[in-house]
Amino acid sequence: MSYYNEEDLGRFGEIAEHKPELFEKFMAWYQACQDDGALSKREKALIGLAVSVVVQCPYCIDAYTQSSLENGSNQEQMTEAIHLASAIRGGASLIHGIQSHNAHDKISM
Amino acid sequence: MQTEFIRINRRDGKPALPASPVGFDEKLKSSGIELLAGKTEILQVNVGKLCNQACRHCHVDAGPKRTEIISRETVEACLRVLRRHHIPTLDITGGAPELVPDFRYFVIEARKTGAKVIVRHNLTVMFEPNQTDLPEFFAENQVEVVSSLPYFLQQQTDAQRGAGVFEKSIEAVRRLNAVGYAAGNTNLILNLVYNPTGAFLPPAQTAIEADFRRELKNRYNLFFNNLFTITNVPIARYLDYLQRSGNEEKYMQKLVAAFNPATVENLMCRNMISVGWTGKLYDCDFNQMLELSAAADSPPTIFDFDPEKLEYRRIATANHCFGCTAGAGSSCGGAVAAA
Numbered sequence: 515m516s517y518y519n520e521e522d523l524g525r526f527g528e529i530a531e532h533k534p535e536l537f538e539k540f541m542a543w544y545q546a547c548q549d550d551g552a553l554s555k556r557e558k559a560l561i562g563l564a565v566s567v568v569v570q571c572p573y574c575i576d577a578y579t580q581s582s583l584e585n586g587s588n589q590e591q592m593t594e595a596i597h598l599a600s601a602i603r604g605g606a607s608l609i610h611g612i613q614s615h616n617a618h619d620k621i622s623m
Numbered sequence: 624m625q626t627e628f629i630r631i632n633r634r635d636g637k638p639a640l641p642a643s644p645v646g647f648d649e650k651l652k653s654s655g656i657e658l659l660a661g662k663t664e665i666l667q668v669n670v671g672k673l674c675n676q677a678c679r680h681c682h683v684d685a686g687p688k689r690t691e692i693i694s695r696e697t698v699e700a701c702l703r704v705l706r707r708h709h710i711p712t713l714d715i716t717g718g719a720p721e722l723v724p725d726f727r728y729f730v731i732e733a734r735k736t737g738a739k740v741i742v743r744h745n746l747t748v749m750f751e752p753n754q755t756d757l758p759e760f761f762a763e764n765q766v767e768v769v770s771s772l773p774y775f776l777q778q779q780t781d782a783q784r785g786a787g788v789f790e791k792s793i794e795a796v797r798r799l800n801a802v803g804y805a806a807g808n809t810n811l812i813l814n815l816v817y818n819p820t821g822a823f824l825p826p827a828q829t830a831i832e833a834d835f836r837r838e839l840k841n842r843y844n845l846f847f848n849n850l851f852t853i854t855n856v857p858i859a860r861y862l863d864y865l866q867r868s869g870n871e872e873k874y875m876q877k878l879v880a881a882f883n884p885a886t887v888e889n890l891m892c893r894n895m896i897s898v899g900w901t902g903k904l905y906d907c908d909f910n911q912m913l914e915l916s917a918a919a920d921s922p923p924t925i926f927d928f929d930p931e932k933l934e935y936r937r938i939a940t941a942n943h944c945f946g947c948t949a950g951a952g953s954s955c956g957g958a959v960a961a962a
Contacts, residue, residue: 524876580823584819
């Protein structure tokens with residue numbers, strides 16, 4: 515048995531228990547973010563997929579893979595979005611190398 | 624979970640319908656909807672199961688080894704109905720209708736009645752023996768052509784419709800364009816159909832139509848009139864796929880959750896009658912494949928056709944009908960409502 519259960523995505527609403535007003539606010543915000551706006555639903559689904567991979571949320575990855583397909587994206591486009599997000603994440607790590615260089619220089623002759 | 628299960632079994636003994644968390648009839652009832660037919664405006668004739676392709680989502684289970692095809696007697700009965708009752712549209716489907724010996728006779732004679740003729744043409748049949756002149760035949764008879772092209776890329780198209788289908792389909796659209804289809808200065812209509820290539824719902828029709836128009840023009844310099852998005856209905860070969868891939872339960876949950884009451888008014892079953900290759904009447908092509916007959920008090924065959932007895936008939940429904948009511952809905956002419 516894996517630590518994550520696929521079925522738990524369908525139980526998301528249970529998080530409302532004990533603090534429904536906060537969950538309602540979250541859901542209103544979350545759903546409003548999905549609608550067509552200055553960005554299309556298709557673009558938003560690709561952003562959602564890319565972010566899901568970077569935050570490594572298996573539920574979100576499943577949901578936004580499906581959503582990307584249902585908004586007409588293909589796997590090449592989805593993979594490009596995943597690469598961009600992952601590259602940013604890689605770059606965000608790499609830029610911290612400068613911190614190391616700075617620290618090195620500070621304590622080195 | 625399952626509250627309704629209609630046992631219509633397939634020839635291999637498997638259930639013909641998917642299990643569903645809620646029954647379609649129950650859903651209609653709880654939404655206060657009664658699904659009744661209106662006036663018959665489209666005669667959709669499925670002329671047989673013979674096809675040069677064997678697509679993975681085909682609700683007809685059509686293929687090269689199928690032998691069921693319409694007889695001249697049944698074609699004549701359809702033509703009599705068109706003439707006598709002035710049905711405005713004949714919609715010919717299959718299989719690959721062009722492989723039926725009486726296909727061209729049917730089209731030519733139907734056009735003489737004044738009816739608009741739509742042919743659901745799979746594009747690749749154009750490359751079969753004695754079929755290379757199909758573009759000219761369609762053009763001469765002002766046939767409206769509706770063709771499946773599930774995506775503007777090879778991988779998705781071939782995965783659903785078979786190896787090599789994409790390349791042939793692109794060449795076929797080129798030949799249709801060459802005789803004037805989807806050209807600005809003719810009335811020749813070529814509509815394409817998007818089907819999801821897996822266990823998911825179609826995109827918004829206008830959005831994916833714009834993608835197809837841009838990509839087909841930029842990549843291949845091809846043109847079409849409209850793109851219809853059609854949801855895969857969970858019966859026959861597509862139900863097999865859902866079951867084999869472990870997607871049946873989730874797909875049905877998705878269809879049920881996406882039930883949109885606004886789709887019902889414009890469902891295709893409300894203004895068409897579906898005729899089988901034997902002449903039997905059904906509410907739609909999906910019901911025909913399930914052998915789910917039209918209401919018992921309506922005429923059973925094209926030989927008994929009576930438009931007054933068909934109007935206001937109660938449409939026969941089952942769980943597969945969730946495929947036509949999900950999201951923006953689905954019909955032979957694509958989406959039917961706002962999602």
